[in-house]
Amino acid sequence: MSTQQRIIFFISDSTGITVEKLGRSLLSQFPDIDFQRISLRYVDSVDKVAKAREEIEAAAKNSGKPPIVLSSLAQPALREALKTDAAVVLDVFGTFLDLLEVPLQQKASHAAGHAHRVAEPGAYMARMDAVNYALRYDDGLGGPNYGRADVILLGVSRSGKTPVCLYLAMQYGLFAANYPLVDDDLQTTSLPSVLQPFRTKLFGLTIEPQRLQKIRARRYSGRDYADLGQCRREVARAEALFAANQLPVLDTTVVSVEEIATQILAQMQMNP
């Protein structure tokens, strides 16, 4: 099978997060093409755009194929400066700005893309408070203040609770606590008593025992902790506890941190 190769540039006047994420989704629709990705971030002046354009033109020459350029540049002058016959240049920002001006009956302000700036210091502080909360109460350390939590994640050790809590805090400003289900909790299907006042905030995470075993083995090899039988027993009991208490549950085995976090938002009907 001959695999087509193609260079793709992601170019942004800011973090590049949006254009890279969109690009990743789009490229996954062309599984037979082997894409080589190059990200150029903070390309926010005509000079920097000219440099990027030269890099694109050199890549076109070397590869013998026009690269794809997915860009997100807020200022029309920058979009203009990126234009080249050597590549297929698609500007996400410009495309949708043009499409929005008509229905909104307004011209865009064309200010530089500062969507990631801290517009409201209050909102920033709230997020930092949420991150500190997640860090302070990670794995039940220090007597968690569950009353303050927006959501409490339950799961066995290494089922993915901590990164999800941090993601919910950083991206959405949510106060996310977690409760690690240890052997004592798993002797019964009753909720641990400390969690009983907070039933509506609880969300269970589960994981395939084989995967759990691999994750644990990387941390503490050669102990019961990473034994496959032990992983199976813990996961089965945790799932029984979730079922007995009718908790919403997500299997984290093949799901990324951001997908787990947004699935929780969707299932808990939270709209932060």
Added chain:
Amino acid sequence: MSTQQRIIFFISDSTGITVEKLGRSLLSQFPDIDFQRISLRYVDSVDKVAKAREEIEAAAKNSGKPPIVLSSLAQPALREALKTDAAVVLDVFGTFLDLLEVPLQQKASHAAGHAHRVAEPGAYMARMDAVNYALRYDDGLGGPNYGRADVILLGVSRSGKTPVCLYLAMQYGLFAANYPLVDDDLQTTSLPSVLQPFRTKLFGLTIEPQRLQKIRARRYSGRDYADLGQCRREVARAEALFAANQLPVLDTTVVSVEEIATQILAQMQMNP
């Protein structure tokens, strides 16, 4: 001044992260319009799309204005099912897929949007290792393994090191350590000796003393820690240390976590 109000829906068959971020950038270009945002995530079946369409049509009726709908639906059948005369529906995914098929000389596979799935368990584990590294070595606890770090952030207490380390780990799989500059370090402009072997990995974070004072006061009020004079002295000395050692520096005062993280990538010329 009469403010125009407008309802905007973000609809995704997946996390909604891309379409919400793009939407936020786009809407910031229309500062005179007061947007009411509604996010619908994991809208991944024709039934769910039909329900979303009904919600859009009801909003159109109640507000008397066609809502804007920014969607990201990978399957053509879902995009078709979302169409309505009651709203301005713009599908980010479909728009760019159409634009890419021609230069790539391939039809898209039109599989559901699983860009956030864990395609390679190895890559997922690497990110989790990076998160664990950031958590374990946060604020120099436990004798940091700086040799393993891709980048080491320096700054006074509460200058924003921890969330940035976690973001670099979660989003890019980078091993990010941090070193809190305490009074002892700030008596001189020499690098702390433990950092001297790692000069090329160092990155300084600074912050306006007034902002620092506010952040600290939320944590420990009524102590020297949150005294404005103390904050001024620490920040001035930290900046002198950065300058004396020609370290790259970023002022975090008005910058979000993701922007700090991607600025570091850009300045350190890292392309994870």
